[in-house]
Amino acid sequence: MLQDNGGRMRQVNIVDETGWSKSKVSMLLSDMEDDGLISKLRMGRENIVSLSGQEPEATRSALDDE
Incomplete structure (x- = not known):
């Protein structure tokens, strides 16, 4: 989903598109x-x-570019 959206999304849009609860999305994103x-x-x-x-x-x- 992130790749399809240019590599970035608002977390609320992920909730909307998946239909998952805010807490489930938050937990999965924290693990990722x-x-x-x-x-x-x-x-x-x-x-x-x-x-x-x-x-x-x-x-x-x-320093990320070094």
């Missing part, structure tokens, strides 16, 4: 983040979920 598959960025009251390597530029460390 622990495994290094995705990253979550908190923006205000929502999370932006990105595939690893697809994070918004402003969130990457300058």
Whole structure:
């Protein structure tokens, strides 16, 4: 789903598209983040979920490119 959406999605859109509960999506995404598959960025009251390597530029460390 993330690949089909340019590598990034709002977590609420994942909930809407899967029909799963917010807690189930949150738990699965946390497991995926622990495994290094995705990253979550908190923006205000929502999370932006990105595939690893697809994070918004402003969130990457300058050391990531070395």
